[in-house]
Amino acid sequence: QSALTQPASVSGSPGQSITISCTGTSSDVGGYNYVSWYQQHPGKAPKLMIYEVSNRPSGVPDRFSGSKSGNTASLTISGLQAEDEADYYCSSYTSSVVFGGGTKLTVL
Amino acid sequence: QVQLQESGPGLVKPSQTLSLTCTVSGGSISSGDYYWSWIRQPPGKGLEWIGYIYYSGSTYYNPSLKSRVTISVDTSKNQFSLKLSSVTAADTAVYYCARGADYFDYWGQGTLVTVSS
Numbered sequence: 233q234s235a236l237t238q239p240a241s242v243s244g245s246p247g248q249s250i251t252i253s254c255t256g257t258s259s260d261v262g263g264y265n266y267v268s269w270y271q272q273h274p275g276k277a278p279k280l281m282i283y284e285v286s287n288r289p290s291g292v293p294d295r296f297s298g299s300k301s302g303n304t305a306s307l308t309i310s311g312l313q314a315e316d317e318a319d320y321y322c323s324s325y326t327s328s329v330v331f332g333g334g335t336k337l338t339v340l
Numbered sequence: 341q342v343q344l345q346e347s348g349p350g351l352v353k354p355s356q357t358l359s360l361t362c363t364v365s366g367g368s369i370s371s372g373d374y375y376w377s378w379i380r381q382p383p384g385k386g387l388e389w390i391g392y393i394y395y396s397g398s399t400y401y402n403p404s405l406k407s408r409v410t411i412s413v414d415t416s417k418n419q420f421s422l423k424l425s426s427v428t429a430a431d432t433a434v435y436y437c438a439r440g441a442d443y444f445d446y447w448g449q450g451t452l453v454t455v456s457s
Binding site: 235268270279284321325329330332333334 | 377386387388389392400402403436441442443444445447448449450
């Protein structure tokens with residue numbers, strides 16, 4: 233069971249939009265709609281941002297959105313804000329669970 | 341508001357067994373609505389799923405850790421626990437408990453466990 237593939241880092245300026253990709257296989261990301269995304273600030277526990285590909289939990293700003301095409305899921309953050317600077321992880325559930333390696337988002 | 345809290349030793353010797361407990365408040369494990377999971381994060385690295393348990397005791401483990409992991413549940417105390425045997429320095433990590441399996445919506449604050457003699 234291999235980790236999902238994420239870019240190590242992405243960056244953007246305040247107000248811009250960025251997209252973080254999460255690539256798996258037809259056995260995980262591509263085969264099921266159980267992709268979730270987590271935001272983690274330094275020294276803190278991860279926070280759920282997106283579940284089941286594109287659903288936002290209550291309290292998560294609508295600037296955060298999720299999508300999937302084939303074996304690749306994506307997290308888009310529009311209107312970047314300084315507080316969005318964090319590590320982001322994707323995850324896929326297929327009765328087993330696998331995480332991506334994480335992406336460090338820098339807000340310039 | 342559901343809250344999870346990890347507890348257990350912060351230092352474990354190599355070859356020994358790591359034992360942690362997660363206490364759940366604000367919700368009942370016995371409700372049967374959720375799975376309950378353990379996840380870890382080595383210092384400076386990414387997240388690794390360890391396994392999850394249902395209130396009935398049924399479990400599912402990460403294949404890479406399966407031979408060393410046991411997750412159990414005590415519904416009377418609203419707790420679930422992790423045991424990881426034959427630990428090495430590679431098992432040094434922040435260990436989180438979380439609610440869910442298909443996604444994790446509530447997390448504990450995490451507890452650092454260091455494996456060292």
